[in-house]
Amino acid sequence: xxxxxxxxxxxxxxxxxxxxxxxxxxxxxxxxxxxxxxxxxxxxxxxxxxxxxxxxxxxxxxxxxxxxxx
Amino acid sequence: xxxxxxxxxxxxxxxxxxxxxxxxxxxxxxxxxxxxxxxxxxxxxxxxxxxxxxxxxxxxxxxxxxxxxxxxxxxxxxxxxxxxxxxxxxxxxxxxxxxxxxxxxxxxxxxxxxxxxxxxxxxxxxxxxxxxxxxxxxxxxxxxxxxxxxxxxxxxxxxxxxxxxxxxxxxxxxxxxxxxxxxxxxxxxxxxxxxxxxxxxxxxxxxxxxxxxxxxxxxxxxxxxxxxxxxxxxxxxxxxxxxxxxxxxxxxxxxxxxxxxxxxxxxxxxxxxxxxxxxxxxxxxxxxxxxxxxxxxxxxxxxxxxxxxxxxxxxxxxxxxxxxxxxxxxxxxxxxxxxxxxx
Numbered sequence: 057x058x059x060x061x062x063x064x065x066x067x068x069x070x071x072x073x074x075x076x077x078x079x080x081x082x083x084x085x086x087x088x089x090x091x092x093x094x095x096x097x098x099x100x101x102x103x104x105x106x107x108x109x110x111x112x113x114x115x116x117x118x119x120x121x122x123x124x125x126x
Numbered sequence: 127x128x129x130x131x132x133x134x135x136x137x138x139x140x141x142x143x144x145x146x147x148x149x150x151x152x153x154x155x156x157x158x159x160x161x162x163x164x165x166x167x168x169x170x171x172x173x174x175x176x177x178x179x180x181x182x183x184x185x186x187x188x189x190x191x192x193x194x195x196x197x198x199x200x201x202x203x204x205x206x207x208x209x210x211x212x213x214x215x216x217x218x219x220x221x222x223x224x225x226x227x228x229x230x231x232x233x234x235x236x237x238x239x240x241x242x243x244x245x246x247x248x249x250x251x252x253x254x255x256x257x258x259x260x261x262x263x264x265x266x267x268x269x270x271x272x273x274x275x276x277x278x279x280x281x282x283x284x285x286x287x288x289x290x291x292x293x294x295x296x297x298x299x300x301x302x303x304x305x306x307x308x309x310x311x312x313x314x315x316x317x318x319x320x321x322x323x324x325x326x327x328x329x330x331x332x333x334x335x336x337x338x339x340x341x342x343x344x345x346x347x348x349x350x351x352x353x354x355x356x357x358x359x360x361x362x363x364x365x366x367x368x369x370x371x372x373x374x375x376x377x378x379x380x381x382x383x384x385x386x387x388x389x390x391x392x393x394x395x396x397x398x399x400x401x402x403x404x405x406x407x408x409x410x411x412x413x414x415x416x417x418x419x420x421x422x423x424x425x426x427x428x429x430x431x432x433x434x435x436x437x438x439x440x441x442x443x444x445x446x447x448x449x450x451x452x453x454x455x456x457x458x459x460x461x462x463x464x465x466x467x468x469x
Contacts, residue, residue: 063266065127126212
């Protein structure tokens with residue numbers, strides 16, 4: 057199954073501005089896992105978005121939601 | 127919010143403006159690439175093609191239509207709190223190596239990323255904006271590719287007070303800028319680097335035409351703000367920041383400048399993010415250049431407006447919206463100094 061990217065209006069930040077001072081190389085990836093009755097929602101944030109996307113794609117979800125810049 | 131009709135993977139073409147016939151050739155004149163196209167060939171942007179002796183545009187399309195806050199574009203001095211019905215469609219006249227929206231901006235190009243969008247009519251867009259009492263915005267990919275749609279929507283929306291705003295790379299020919307500017311209410315323009323070579327390496331496009339667009343729009347009735355992604359080893363050094371700040375200050379010290387944190391993506395995965403200390407240093411350089419309104423996107427305390435005279439806080443914002451606006455008729459409530467903007 058190919059994962060589709062869906063562009064959404066808003067996703068919450070998990071990385072705060074001050075986090076960048078303690079990780080100058082930008083390797084931080086942060087997750088929040090929410091378990092529902094029939095599904096698991098995985099919210100992620102990363103200083104380098106591709107790190108996060110690579111991890112999420114490994115889980116082969118039907119849809120990955122992405123917030124656009126601008 | 128979804129487009130009215132389902133998205134397809136085939137562009138929806140219609141006749142465009144902004145081209146010239148030269149002998150057997152047809153040249154697109156929307157952007158300074160000035161693509162001279164063979165019959166059937168698509169331009170660098172992926173959204174304009176030649177068919178016969180005309181150019182067609184695929185930008186009467188929407189992949190996304192989002193109802194955003196105007197602060198998210200970002201506009202900080204233009205109608206705070208106004209919702210913006212924001213349209214994003216495939217294509218871009220640049221190929222920025224860091225683009226986080228590349229799945230949209232580079233779609234339909236030789237990258238192999240699929241085109242996916244629904245056809246969009248100006249009437250439908252104007253109607254939706256009226257329902258939401260919103261401005262119409264073009265963003266996420268390159269707004270200026272929707273120049274023809276911008277003109278149509280602005281004409282339709284004028285009677286209803288629907289303003290049209292762009293988040294743009296500013297890479298337009300002088301003719302195109304002069305043609306579309308009367309239909310625009312506000313523009314946030316990116317100045318992405320401080321010299322030609324770095325700008326070309328970063329974006330695949332020249333810098334000089336962008337500065338011309340900036341200067342033209344800033345001298346017009348269009349409200350202009352500027353954004354710059356602060357990229358280490360590209361433009362986050364003191365000399366580059368000072369140079370861009372001086373370009374803005376030469377036009378007006380009252381033009382807001384948004385310094386945007388860089389998060390490595392797409393073709394720049396080996397780079398590092400902007401450090402808080404680099405953003406802080408850039409703010410100081412910008413203020414030393416005389417700029418009155420310098421903002422740091424998504425940072426602690428970098429989003430508020432203070433009076434340039436008495437330094438009283440006059441507009442406060444959280445990440446995506448205005449939370450407090452104490453201006454009185456556009457002026458500071460403490461000392462009366464006019465705060466530049468369209469409030």
